[in-house]
Amino acid sequence: MQLGIVGLPFSGKTTLFQTVTKTHLDPAASGKTDAHLGIAKVPDERLDRCSALFHPKSTVNATIEFVDVAGLKKGASGTTQFTTSFLSAVKTNDALIQVVRLFANDAVPHPDGSIDPLRDVATFETEFILGDMTVLEARIEKIHKQIGRPNDEPLKKELPVLEKCLALLQAEKPLRNEALSPEELQILKTYQLLSIKPMLIALSLDESQQPVMEEEVGRIAAAKAGLGTRVAAFFGKIDMEMSELSGDDARVFMAEYGILESALDTLIREAYALLGLQSFLTVGEDECRAWTIRAGMTAQEAAGVIHTDFIKNFIRAEVVHYDDFIAAGGSFAKAKEAGHWRLEGKGYIVKDGDILNIRHS
Ligand SMILES: Nc1nc2c(ncn2[C@@H]2O[C@H](COP(=O)(O)OP(=O)(O)OP(=O)(O)O)[C@@H](O)[C@H]2O)c(=O)[nH]1
Ligand SMILES: [Mg+2]
Structure with missing residues (x-):
């Protein structure tokens, strides 16, 4: 990041x-x-607290x-x-x-x-919008020339997305404030736009x-x-x-x-x-560590952040939420007794503050 x-x-x-x-x-x-x-x-206060509990070799x-x-x-x-x-x-x-x-x-x-903050913000905005318009206009012009030739299907899909974005920019709207679909974002990615x-x-x-x-x-x-x-x-x-x-x-x-x-x-x-980011923790006597993931990531994807091999070797994730762990006096055994320790499969959506232990082969 x-x-x-x-x-x-x-x-x-x-x-x-x-x-x-x-x-x-x-x-x-x-x-x-x-x-x-x-x-x-x-x-991360949660990490600090876990570290104080486990006294790991590294935090x-x-x-x-x-x-x-x-x-x-x-x-x-x-x-x-x-x-x-x-x-x-x-x-x-x-x-x-x-x-x-x-x-x-x-x-x-x-x-x-x-000193005029709104003017300064506008200075940047204008510059970014004009830069993006130049990129999009050039691309749209090129596409118009190529449409009608063989294999123009992807171009026909791309064109309306670019035209829509150009219209937004012409209305002085930076693209980052628009709810664009994953498909639209994928198309736009190539152009490394600034206002997005x-x-x-x-x-x-x-x-x-x-x-x-x-x-x-x-x-x-x-x-x-x-x-x-x-x-x-x-x-x-x-x-x-x-x-x-x-x-x-x-x-x-x-x-x-x-x-x-x-x-x-x-x-x-x-x-x-x-950016829609959140953290999960791994804890133990060797290491206590916080990891950043995008909100909505599954246990399997989160495991891949720890180690790419964990994606294919993923078996299950042991999950206790930090709050439940602390409420149980910082004890996994007590958290388990209270029913807060769970085994989750690869599709589990990780929550901010989850403590994970990945079981892998
Ligand atoms: N009074 C005051 N001066 C500040 C403050 N923050 C930064 N400065 C001063 O403003 C000057 C510019 O600060 P920088 O952080 O170098 O600004 P910059 O945006 O990196 O500047 P350039 O890289 O030259 O474009 C320095 O002399 C700072 O000491 C502040 O909060 N109050
Ligand atoms: Mg500087």
Whole structure:
């Protein structure tokens, strides 16, 4: 899973990237064109609790990859230019986090001269929509030339899908907010469209702006939220300071500033919701581990995430939900007595927080 962090120059992308991946980048690298890649651990209280119960040799969190996508340039006229290197870097991301600046900082002026989150969101939207329209128009034109030749059946299927999407884009609707069918998505996949990528709009606030946080998030959500678009906020600078503290110190720090949730927690929660992701656990004295899967995956598919061989060697899954396990005092035997331990077949739909033990041959 790879999330691309995008946004206008000086919006706070690298600050957020460093916060979530707990890396340090040379400040002199700010604005350079190479993208940074980092891994973030998915915070998981359930995993922590299991780990405290089992004292395993290792505890492994699920991970998500973040890319600090560079390459947006300030043009001669002061406007932002979406370079081809930027657009092609974004194409490979599973979802995008668009950092939108709300903080004021005279030392780093906003490239468009003023703070206006909705304008910045629109700048990206327009660019993505225009990019997708160019791709679709070119393809539609080509298909029109080829229809009527032998073996044009797939093209005849493809054309109405592309035309429908083009019409949506012409109406300034990003494709990520449309309920497209699996068949339509399959057809569109080849074109690596940009407006189809799930997007989290992440407002970067100064700590002094906490009183307006809810209102600002609400305002942007009212205008932009949709099927594939969510809106959240984080405190760029202090979130970064906080990410460098240990668990207890961070909690004291958060209480002091009245922060309810760290940027990483917010981002991961929102990204999971946006992408329809969830976690299951495997526990034991050797290892406690959290795994990320798409909601709706079967026990057999989930087993394949642990090890590809488990797909064909799958026999059954032993399943206890984390909540039932904890309610039974962290004991599998007691959970079993209470009727919460089950043997499930390969078609079982795994639930968020299931503890699985895969029986395989
Ligand atoms: N006051 C204030 N300044 C911030 C905040 N977040 C980031 N900054 C400052 O804004 C500047 C830009 O932040 P970056 O995180 O480098 O932004 P960026 O989007 O990566 O910028 P480029 O890569 O140059 O496009 C830096 O000088 C940060 O210290 C914040 O929450 N409050
Ligand atoms: Mg940067």
